[in-house]
Amino acid sequence: MLAVFDKSVAKSPDALKAPDSEAVSALKNGFLANHFASVHPGSVTVNLGSSGLMAYSLEKQNPFLPRLFAVVDDIFCLFQGHIENVAILKQQYGLNKTANEDIIVIEAYRTLRDRGPYPPDQVVRDIQGKFSFILYDSSSKVTFIASDADGSVPFFWGNDAEGHLVLADDRETVKKACGKSFAPFPKGCFFTSSGGLRSFEHPLNELKPVPRVDSSGHVCGATFSVDVDTKKESSGMKKVGSAANWSAHY
Secondary structure: OEEEEOOOOOOOOHHHOOOOOOOOOOOHHHHHHHHHHHHOOOOEEEEOHHHEEEEEOOOOOOOOOOEEEEEEOOEEEEEEEEEOOHHHHHHHOOOOOOOOHHHHHHHHHHHHHOOOOOOHHHHHHOOOEEEEEEEEEOOOOEEEEEEOOOOOOOOEEEEOOOOOEEEEOOHHHHHHHHOOOEEEOOOOEEEEOOOEEEEOOOOOEEEEEEEEEOOOOOEEEEEEEEEEEEEOOOOOOOOOOOHHHHHHHO
16 A cells, blocks of 8 residues: 655654655656556556545455555545454444444544544554554545554655655555655554654653664664653643644644
8 A cells, every 4th residue: 555645734754854865756747656556557546636645456465464445525544454343443433334444444533533532542542453544534634644553564654855755565665755764654653644643552752763774874764762751741632623623633
């Protein structure tokens, strides 16, 4: 799976930017989408207009970590992996028996967006299993991205030459556009358009970047670890404004 979001929609962390990264523009002339299509014949690319793109292929899947794609009410979601507590989450979100993991994530997000009782960290923490997902709400231009606590699913992110955010389940796809400005997506974390990167296991702690160094001694992006000495202010979902204002408050 692949997603590229314009920097106006999802600003990648500065720590991902490596000096002399050899990055190129992922979106210009459809560069990364064309590369993905050449590597994955039969793949599907969804054009998100000025916001970016999402793409996926159902070929050569790990049967234990399948890829899913769904669209519900202008909410696009790429999901890879599986959820162990599907039945509990279906009941929690009032879903029917046919709902799969992708639909569960979309409904969890809609509950969050529409001022449900759960903060974002709890929404992700309640999902038990091996997973990563990339969600984009085109009505409010909001992203919601996460990886499970163990980092069970291969998932990478990076910063291209124009500062756009690139995410994929394949390291080489991210490197194609981001050069050395990439890293594994931090396990146990979620990312939102305005809130940036946070740990859902330790939501009150800040995350600190740790530069990654390759075998040649070159800096290649950064990993992120929980800073046990620095606390965030507690902030639940504020019941203000419309759903379109969700990203401005978390």
